[in-house]
Amino acid sequence: MYKFSVTKSKISFLLISFLLTQAPAQAHHSITGEFDTEVSFELRGTITKLDWANPHLWYYLDVITETGSIEKWQCTTGLNPNRLIRAGWKKTDLPMGIIIRTQRSNPARDKSNTCIVGGITLDDGTPIFSGTKT
Numbered sequence: 001m002y003k004f005s006v007t008k009s010k011i012s013f014l015l016i017s018f019l020l021t022q023a024p025a026q027a028h029h030s031i032t033g034e035f036d037t038e039v040s041f042e043l044r045g046t047i048t049k050l051d052w053a054n055p056h057l058w059y060y061l062d063v064i065t066e067t068g069s070i071e072k073w074q075c076t077t078g079l080n081p082n083r084l085i086r087a088g089w090k091k092t093d094l095p096m097g098i099i100i101r102t103q104r105s106n107p108a109r110d111k112s113n114t115c116i117v118g119g120i121t122l123d124d125g126t127p128i129f130s131g132t133k134t
Contacts, residue, residue, distance in 0.1 A: 035106040043102040073113045099123040
C-alpha cells in the first residue's frame with residue numbers, strides 16, 4: 001500500500017500554486033456583471049485624464065448636467081491598450097481638454113458615474129473609435 005506523507009513544505013507548495021493560478025482568473029471580470037448592458041446612453045464631456053494602461057483604457061470626463069453642474073465620469077472601452085494600438089489608436093487621439101461624445105454607453109451596476117463605451121466621436125460627430133466591448 002502507498003504511504004502518503006504530508007509535510008509543511010508540500011502543503012505550502014500546493015497552497016502557493018493554487019493561489020498563483022487563481023489570481024489571473026480573478027483578475028478579469030464579466031462585462032455584464034459589472035455593467036448593465038440592457039441600458040444604453042450617451043455622454044458629452046471634456047476629457048480630463050487618460051489612463052493608458054492594462055488591463056483596459058480608462059478616460060475621465062467632466063460632463064455638464066442639465067442644471068449646469070459638473071459630473072465627473074470614468075469610462076472604459078473595455079479594450080486593452082495593445083489591442084487599441086493594433087487598431088491604429090494612439091494616446092494622442094484623446095488629448096486633454098477635447099470634448100467628445102460617447103456612443104452605446106452602458107452604466108455601472110453599482111450606480112457610480114462609471115460606464116463602458118462602444119464608440120466615441122468628436123463633438124462634431126467625427127468618429128474616432130468604434131469598438132466592440134469584450
